[in-house]
Amino acid sequence: MATDPRYPIGKFTAPAAYTPEIRVRNIADIAAAPAALRAAVSGLTDAQLDTPYREGGWTVRQVAHHVPDSHLNAYVRVRFALTEDNPNVKAYDEAAWAKLPDAIGAPVESSLALLDALHRRWVALWRALTPAQWARTYNHSENGKVALDWVASQYAWHGKHHVAQLTTLRAGKGW
DSSP: OOOOTTOTTOOOOOOSSOOHHHHHHHHHHHHHHHHHHHHHHTTOOHHHHTSBSSTTSOBHHHHHHHHHHHHHHHHHHHHHHHHSSSOEEOOOOHHHHHTSHHHHHSOHHHHHHHHHHHHHHHHHHHHHOOHHHHTOEEEETTTEEEEHHHHHHHHHHHHHHHHHHHHHHHHHHTO
């Protein structure tokens, strides 16, 4: 059976329940994401960066820019949830963002540096949350009401998901 190249680690599945151990693991995965993404694109030429990770998919460069775009949106949403009562947050058009000039042609280093700095802040925030804060929510325009526990799990998966897309491509191409 062929594996879906869009989901080399499988689709996101939320845990049935959240525990302190799951939170620690999610935070560790979020902390590791910048280095993993950096390693996944390390040493690639511009031609390799401009190669789609799958037929009809984004290029390696677009994926490298997408991860900080997505995580920055999530970070801001978490901060809203911590300072407002179940705030409304909106989705953004990821595909349209991936077509913007910076996502298509900018060097990936700018996004790698952004992800490094963003995750230092985000991990510090995650580690400081109280049990009550983990239960805080926001109302997402597409996903409905979500708790911060879910957000941490989703973004722990998200970083690994995109890194796996790139490392799978590299392995298949012998890069």
